[in-house]
Amino acid sequence: MMRRFGFLAVLAASLTGCGTSPTPDLYTLAAKPGPVVSTRKLSVELRRIGIAGYLDRPEIVRGTVDYRLHVAGNDRWGEPMAGMLDRVLTEDLVERLPQAAVFAESGAISTKPDIVLEIDIQRLDADADGTLVLLAQVAVRPDGQIARASTIRLTQPIAAQPAGTAEAQVAAMSVALGQLADRIADSIAH
Numbered sequence: 001m002m003r004r005f006g007f008l009a010v011l012a013a014s015l016t017g018c019g020t021s022p023t024p025d026l027y028t029l030a031a032k033p034g035p036v037v038s039t040r041k042l043s044v045e046l047r048r049i050g051i052a053g054y055l056d057r058p059e060i061v062r063g064t065v066d067y068r069l070h071v072a073g074n075d076r077w078g079e080p081m082a083g084m085l086d087r088v089l090t091e092d093l094v095e096r097l098p099q100a101a102v103f104a105e106s107g108a109i110s111t112k113p114d115i116v117l118e119i120d121i122q123r124l125d126a127d128a129d130g131t132l133v134l135l136a137q138v139a140v141r142p143d144g145q146i147a148r149a150s151t152i153r154l155t156q157p158i159a160a161q162p163a164g165t166a167e168a169q170v171a172a173m174s175v176a177l178g179q180l181a182d183r184i185a186d187s188i189a190h
Contacts (some may be wrong), residue, residue, distance in 0.1 A: 012165060017184035019079070021078060022074055024074050024075070024076045025075050025076070025166065026076055026077070026078035027060060027075060027076070027077060027078060027166060027167070027170045028077070028078045028079065028120060028170075029084055029085070029088045029170060029173055029174045030088065030100060030174045031036055031088050031092045031095065031174070031177075031178070032092065032093035032175055032177070032178030033095060033178070034092065034095060034096050034178050034179075034182045034185070035095055035096065035182060035186040036095070036096060036097075036098055037096050037186060037188070037189040038098065038099065038184035038189065039097055039099050039100055039188060039189050041099050041100070041101075042099075042100050042101070042115060043100065043101045043102075043111055043113045043114050043115070044093065044097065044101070044102045044103070044113060044114065044115045044116075044117055044188065045103060045104075045105055045113035045115070045116050046050055046086065046089060046090050046093065046101050046103070046104045046105060046117045046119070047059075047105045047110075047116060047117065047118045047119070048082065048086060048104075048105050048106050049082060049085045049086055049089065049119045049120070049121060050082075050118075050119070050120040050121065051081055051082055051085065051121045051124075052119075052121060052122050052123065052124075052174065053123065054069055055081055055124055055125070056080075056081055056082065057071070057081070058075060058076045058077055059071040059072055059073070059075065059077075060072040060075045060076065060166050060169065060170070061124075061125045062125065062166075062169065063125045063127065063128070063130075064123075064125055064127075065127070066128075072166050075166035083106065084097060085121065085152050085177070086104045086105075086106050086107075086177065087103070087104070088174070088177055089177055089180070089181060090102055090103065090107075092105045092177060092178050092180075092181030093117075093181050093184065093185060095181075096140045096181055096182065096185035097185050097188065097189075100188070111145075113139065113143070114142065114143050115140060115142050115143070115188060116141040116143075116147075116185065117138070117139070117140055117141075117142075117188075118138070118139040118141070118147070119136055119137070119139075119180075119184075120136065120137040120138075121134070121135070121136050121140050122136065122137065123135035123137040124176070125175060126158060126169060128132075130141075130158055130171040131155050131156070131157055131158065132155065132156040132157070132158055132169065132173060132176055133154075133155055133181075134152075134153070134154045134155075134176040134180060135151070135152075135153050135158070136151070136152050136172075136175070136180060137149065137150075137151050137152075138150055138151075138152055138180075138184060138187070140184070140187050140188060148187065150187075152180060152183055153174075154176050154179050154180060156172040156173075156176040156179070157172065158172045158173065159171060178183070
């Protein structure tokens with residue numbers, strides 16, 4: 001009886017090992033330093049960032065080419081994309097607007113803001129040439145006024161070393177978000 005139990009335990013352990021897949025590599029976007037913009041003391045609320053549905057997935061979207069979506073099979077985000085964008089862009093704006101109190105609508109802080117910032121990310125992936133493309137619609141709404149809306153398209157080369165890796169793409173995405181924060185901070189200041 002003990003031999004039979006031991007054999008079944010070994011068989012179960014070996015079958016469990018056969019069905020496992022490699023541990024995914026997890027990535028996160030990072031805030032990037034940028035130019036400081038002078039403003040009066042004000043509060044800026046970043047509304048929850050809207051993202052295109054194809055980006056809202058655990059896998060990193062590498063690109064869209066010839067109507068096909070290319071995702072990285074084992075390269076995944078370490079947190080949900082929308083929350084990560086909120087966190088990183090808020091951090092980018094805090095650095096660029098040191099006189100302002102910048103907070104995300106999705107966070108625990110709530111107050112009546114002087115400026116409401118709304119962003120919709122339409123694209124954040126590589127094109128056929130391997131260049132990262134960030135396409136965003138941005139609306140800056142001072143308290144009680146009509147929003148100033150614009151479409152911002154930024155491109156960022158994906159570093160050659162290491163060529164074509166998820167790490168290089170995530171780094172390019174972080175730089176592009178920093179550039180978006182530069183544009184937004186400038187818009188808030190003027």
